[in-house]
Every structure is written in C-alpha cells, then in structure tokens.
Amino acid sequence: MATVTALTPRLSLPAPLRHPAARKLALLALAAAVLVPLANALWSSGSWPKALTVDLTKPLTSAGDWIIDNRDSHPLFLYFFGYISNAVVLSVRAVYLVLLAAGWAGVTAFAALIAWRTAGVRLAAGTAAAFLACGLLGMWVPTMQTLALMVVAVLVSVVVGALLGLAAGLSDRLDRALRPVLDTMQVLPAFAYLLPVVLVFGIGVPAAVLATVVYAAPPMARLTSLGLRGADGGVLEAVDSLGATARQRLLTARIPLARRELLLGLNQTIMMALGMAVIASVIGAGGLGDRVYQALASVDVGAALAAGIPIVLLAVVLDRVTGAAGGGMPHIRPAVWGSVLAAALAVAVAGRLAGRQDWSDAWTLNIAEPVNRAVDWMTDHLYSGVPVIGGTADWAGHFTTWVLDPVRGGLQWLPWWSLLLVVAALAWVIGTWRTALTAVLAMAATGVLGVWTPALDTLSQVLAAVAVTLVLGFATGIAAARSDRVERWLRPVLDVFQTLPQFVYLIPVVALFGVGRAPAVAAAVVYALPAVVRITTQGLRQVDPAALESARSLGATPGQQLRQVQLPLARPALLLAVNQGVVLVLAVVIIGGLVGGGALGYDAVFGLAQGDLATGLVAGAAIVCLGLMLDRVTQPTQRRASKGA
Numbered sequence: 001m002a003t004v005t006a007l008t009p010r011l012s013l014p015a016p017l018r019h020p021a022a023r024k025l026a027l028l029a030l031a032a033a034v035l036v037p038l039a040n041a042l043w044s045s046g047s048w049p050k051a052l053t054v055d056l057t058k059p060l061t062s063a064g065d066w067i068i069d070n071r072d073s074h075p076l077f078l079y080f081f082g083y084i085s086n087a088v089v090l091s092v093r094a095v096y097l098v099l100l101a102a103g104w105a106g107v108t109a110f111a112a113l114i115a116w117r118t119a120g121v122r123l124a125a126g127t128a129a130a131f132l133a134c135g136l137l138g139m140w141v142p143t144m145q146t147l148a149l150m151v152v153a154v155l156v157s158v159v160v161g162a163l164l165g166l167a168a169g170l171s172d173r174l175d176r177a178l179r180p181v182l183d184t185m186q187v188l189p190a191f192a193y194l195l196p197v198v199l200v201f202g203i204g205v206p207a208a209v210l211a212t213v214v215y216a217a218p219p220m221a222r223l224t225s226l227g228l229r230g231a232d233g234g235v236l237e238a239v240d241s242l243g244a245t246a247r248q249r250l251l252t253a254r255i256p257l258a259r260r261e262l263l264l265g266l267n268q269t270i271m272m273a274l275g276m277a278v279i280a281s282v283i284g285a286g287g288l289g290d291r292v293y294q295a296l297a298s299v300d301v302g303a304a305l306a307a308g309i310p311i312v313l314l315a316v317v318l319d320r321v322t323g324a325a326g327g328g329m330p331h332i333r334p335a336v337w338g339s340v341l342a343a344a345l346a347v348a349v350a351g352r353l354a355g356r357q358d359w360s361d362a363w364t365l366n367i368a369e370p371v372n373r374a375v376d377w378m379t380d381h382l383y384s385g386v387p388v389i390g391g392t393a394d395w396a397g398h399f400t401t402w403v404l405d406p407v408r409g410g411l412q413w414l415p416w417w418s419l420l421l422v423v424a425a426l427a428w429v430i431g432t433w434r435t436a437l438t439a440v441l442a443m444a445a446t447g448v449l450g451v452w453t454p455a456l457d458t459l460s461q462v463l464a465a466v467a468v469t470l471v472l473g474f475a476t477g478i479a480a481a482r483s484d485r486v487e488r489w490l491r492p493v494l495d496v497f498q499t500l501p502q503f504v505y506l507i508p509v510v511a512l513f514g515v516g517r518a519p520a521v522a523a524a525v526v527y528a529l530p531a532v533v534r535i536t537t538q539g540l541r542q543v544d545p546a547a548l549e550s551a552r553s554l555g556a557t558p559g560q561q562l563r564q565v566q567l568p569l570a571r572p573a574l575l576l577a578v579n580q581g582v583v584l585v586l587a588v589v590i591i592g593g594l595v596g597g598g599a600l601g602y603d604a605v606f607g608l609a610q611g612d613l614a615t616g617l618v619a620g621a622a623i624v625c626l627g628l629m630l631d632r633v634t635q636p637t638q639r640r641a642s643k644g645a
Contacts, residue, residue, distance in 0.1 A: 423629060461597065
C-alpha cells in the first residue's frame with residue numbers, strides 16, 4: 001500500500017495540463033484533430049457550406065400567406081387572437097381618448113401632482129416642465145399616443161410579471177422552470193420580440209403592445225420573485241406563530257416586505273416598456289417613435305431631435321418618479337390619491353371651459369429648421385477638413401477602414417469550422433461543456449439559416465464596439481473608483497444616459513457622423529458605456545479594504561494596488577461588465593440597421609417594414625442566436641468544484 005502511495009505523484013498530469021482550462025483546451029484540440037479533417041472531406045473549408053443550409057423562404061412565405069388569408073376566417077384568429085387584438089386596440093384607444101379629453105392642462109396637472117405626492121416639489125416642477133416642453137415642441141399628440149400605448153403595456157406587463165414572480169417566489173419547481181426562460185428573454189435584443197407578434201397579429205398597435213409586454217414583463221417577474229424569497233424569516237415565523245393561513249401570510253407579510261423590490265420592478269418595467277414602445281414604431285405603434293423613425297429614414301436630424309427630446313423627458317420623469325417611490329416613499333392613503341385625481345379633474349374641466357383643451361399651434365417652437373441648419377454647418381465645417389484632427393466624417397471613415405473592414409474581412413476569411421472551434425473554446429474555458437455546446441449550436445444556427453455572412457458582418461460591428469466600450473468603460477470606471485469627485489460628477493450623467501431608450505442614441509450620431517456602420521457602432525458604444533462604467537466602479541469599490549491595507553503596508557504603489565489587488569479581486573464584476581457590454585452593444589448595433597449599419601439589423605428592419613416575413617424572421621432568428629452565443633461566451637458559469645467540467 002505504501003508503494004502505491006509513493007508512486008501516485010509520478011502518475012499525475014504534466015504541469016501544463018493541471019489547470020482546468022488547459023485540460024479543456026487539450027480535449028477540444030483532440031476532438032478538432034478528428035472532426036476537422038472529416039469536415040474538410042465532406043464540405044468546403046471556406047464560408048458556411050450550402051449543403052448545411054436550410055432555405056426557409058418558401059415555408060415562411062407560405063405560412064405568412066396562410067395567416068394573412070385566414071386571419072379573418074379561421075377560428076383560432078376569430079375567437080382567440082382576434083379577441084386579444086380587439087381588447088388591446090380598445091384599451092389603447094380608451095386611454096388615448098381619456099388623455100385627449102383631459103387636455104394638456106389636466107394631464108400636466110395630474111402628472112405633476114403624482115410627482116409631488118411621491119417625491120416632492122422639485123420633481124413636481126420638473127415633471128410639469130417636461131410635459132409642457134412636449135407641447136412646446138409640437139409633439140403633444142404623439143406624446144399622448146406613446147403614453148396611451150405605454151399605460152396599457154405597463155399594466156399588462158406588471159400583472160403578467162407579478163403573477164409569474166408570485167409563482168416563482170412561492171414554488172421552487174416553478175422558479176427552476178422559469179429561470180432559464182427569463183434569462184433567455186433578457187439577453188435577446190428588442191427587435192427579436194417584434195417578429196413573432198407581427199407574424200400573428202400583423203402590423204399595428206396590437207403587435208406593438210404585445211411585443212412590449214413580452215419585453216417588459218421579465219424584470220417584474222424576477223424582482224417579484226426576489227422580493228418574496230428575500231422576506232425576513234423572523235417576521236414570517238412570527239406570522240406563522242399567530243396561526244396565519246398561507247394566504248394571510250402572503251398578503252400581510254411577504255408582499256409588504258417585498259414592497260421595495262416590487263416598486264423597483266415597476267420602475268424597470270416602465271423604462272423597458274418606454275424603450276420598446278419607441279422601437280415598436282417600426283411595426284406601426286405610431287407616436288413619438290414613429291416620428292423619430294420617419295425622420296431618421298430621411299436623415300432629418302431636426303425632426304428626429306424634436307421627437308427625441310420628449311422621449312428623453314418622459315424617460316427621465318418616469319424613472320425619477322418610480323425611483324423615488326421605490327426609495328422609501330411613505331405610504332399614501334387612498335383618500336390622498338382621490339384628492340390628487342379630483343384636483344387634476346378640476347384643472348382639466350377648467351381648461352375645457354376656457355377653450356384651451358388642445359395645445360395651440362401658436363404655442364409651439366419649431367426647432368427642426370435651426371437644428372438642420374446647425375447640422376448643415378457641421379457638415380460644412382466639422383465633417384472633414386478640420387486642421388490636424390480631421391473631421392467627424394474622417395474619423396468614421398478611418399474607423400471603418402482600419403477597424404471594421406479588417407475585422408469583418410478576417411471573420412469572413414476564416415473557415416467556418418475554425419470559428420465554431422473558437423466559440424467552443426471561449427465558452428468551455430469559462431463555463432461547462434453544456435455552455436460550449438449551446439454557444440456552438442447557436443453560432444452554427446446562423447449558418448443553417450443561410451445568413452452566415454451577414455451574421456459575421458454584425459459580429460464584427462459588435463466586437464469593434466465592445467472593444468471600444470471596454471477600453472473607455474474600464475478606464476472611466478477605474479477613475480471613478482479611485483476618486484469620489486469623479487464618481488460624483490459622473491453619477492448624474494450616467495443616470496440620464498441609462499434612462500434613454502435605444503432609439504434616441506441614433507439621433508446625435510447621425511448628426512455627427514452621417515449614416516453607415518461607424519455611426520451604428522458609435523451609438524452602441526454610448527448606449528453600453530454607462531452600464532460598464534457603473535459595474536466596474538462598483539466592483540472595484542467593493543474590494544475588501546483589508547486586502548488593500550495589506551498591500552499598502554507592504555509598500556505597494558497605487559498602480560500596483562490596482563493591478564495586483566483590486567483588478568484580480570474584482571474579476572467577477574469585470575466579467576459581468578463584459579457580458580452586459582456585449583448584450584447592450586448587440587441591441588443597438590441591430591437598431592443601427594436604420595442608419596446604414598447593414599447586415600442582420602437591416603434585414604430585420606426591412607422585413608418588418610415591407611411585410612417580408614421570410615427575410616425579417618430569418619434575420620431575427622439569427623440575431624437571437626448571435627445574442628445567445630455572445631451571452632454564453634462572456635458569462636462565467638458558477639459551478640461546484642465537485643461537478644468538474
């Protein structure tokens with residue numbers, strides 16, 4: 001027995017293979033040595049082989065034609081989808097008519113009074129100014145259209161999300177079943193939600209509302225479940241000791257204790273619903289999003305800005321009001337809400353009697369013309385020819401020539417099987433073999449769908465945007481973590497940027513850079529940067545102070561403390577920042593198809609706008625697969641050591 005024990009160390013693995021990542025890569029290399037020659041023998045080594053492509057154009061076109069032909073006669077549409085569609089249309093129309101009947105004075109008064117009761121006089125004044133600015137910009141009616149759609153979508157999202165969260169919070173089995181569904185829903189780009197509802201409901205308000213509900217409900221479900229599961233155990237035991245039933249325990253203890261999470265879920269649902277309601281203008285939602293979409297399509301920056309400012313104002317006001325509600329707002333009695341409603345109704349009646357129900361055209365300010373003149377001046381003086389630094393068009397051109405084109409060319413030059421191997425290696429090193437298999441199948445699905453080349457074009461834009469985002473985000477996050485002054489200065493800027501819908505980011509980049517792939521990447525960088533900065537700052541600030549103190553006592557310089565202590569200990573937060581940066585960049589790169597980004601984003605927008613379901617659905621499915629693959633290769637999997645690889 002002693003002899004066997006003595007020989008055991010001699011039978012251990014070589015030093016290079018003792019690390020789990022090295023063993024995984026060695027196994028992958030062994031599998032590649034067997035499978036790659038076989039793939040070369042059966043198919044070509046260049047782009048994705050046509051023999052592995054499935055043409056879905058004919059079946060999807062046939063399915064679309066069948067739906068269109070049977071939408072008015074088939075029982076499924078008449079007695080199920082038809083009722084849902086009619087209920088949505090009637091609900092949105094009813095809310096819209098109520099808003100119009102209240103007039104600008106009644107709506108503004110109601111919003112300001114709610115803000116006052118929720119967060120105080122300053123926010124009430126800001127809310128009133130925001131709604132008045134919407135009218136001043138000549139966007140009162142589109143704002144009410146967007147608000148009506150949002151009210152219905154948010155109500156349905158909150159009900160659906162709360163019910164799902166309630167089920168997940170009370171049942172471990174349902175929680176395990178719902179968790180992967182909610183994970184997948186939260187990593188999918190917003191455009192992916194438009195495709196299935198358009199197939200069933202067609203272009204119009206019902207599809208826009210239901211796509212918004214599907215997009216905005218997951219945060220409410222997650223936070224509701226989190227709040228119910230995080231209830232204080234001591235309080236629950238005290239309630240049980242008083243003989244409370246399960247229903248009484250839920251209503252009197254668990255839900256009140258989860259109030260903060262529920263209000264945070266409402267905040268996130270409202271913000272995501274606003275972002276989706278704007279994007280849903282592509283499928284006929286109307287309102288402010290449609291104004292922005294039409295203006296961007298004609299490169300009318302002035303008109304896009306006039307519609308974009310009300311979107312920004314709505315986003316900021318809604319975020320502040322709901323954020324204040326979740327941050328410790330005292331309980332307000334129903335009688336107080338009744339007085340708020342009565343006061344707003346009195347203002348609305350007064351405005352109607354005074355003949356000032358509708359916002360007068362004489363009170364509007366046309367900013368489109370001066371903005372377009374400013375854009376023309378920028379085109380003449382800043383686009384090119386600026387001494388030493390060049391112009392914005394030159395920057396965009398150089399970025400396209402030196403970064404985007406080489407990355408795209410390199411990805412499209414590589415053999416298809418080599419890209420799958422790279423995806424497998426990245427996903428397996430930071431996760432499990434299941435993670436790697438999911439990532440490889442998702443990437444391969446883009447080839448099977450016949451969009452391998454445009455998918456690599458989109459991937460090149462995502463990689464370039466992520467690289468710029470991480471460089472800027474990590475540098476800014478490190479500066480904010482090391483300086484309280486920088487962190488205080490950045491906080492309001494990041495707050496505003498994180499509340500803006502994705503569509504809005506396209507307006508300034510079109511004004512500065514024109515149209516093309518570089519502007520799409522610039523918009524994606526600006527959209528994803530705040531999340532990366534926040535997560536990096538938080539991760540570095542949460543490093544154990546004892547570890548930093550030990551490093552200081554050993555004479556480490558600030559740079560050494562950062563490189564050798566803070567960054568290694570903040571590794572989970574940094575990896576999360578990478579993952580969130582990738583997901584957020586993908587979301588806007590797809591929308592960048594509206595401003596010349598091309599690739600899958602353009603195909604998805606074109607298919608939706610033209611009613612070409614085959615093109616739109618295939619591009620949307622490829623976007624989903626690309627998003628799933630990118631999430632898996634950037635999201636470490638927490639595993640028990642005993643499970644191994």
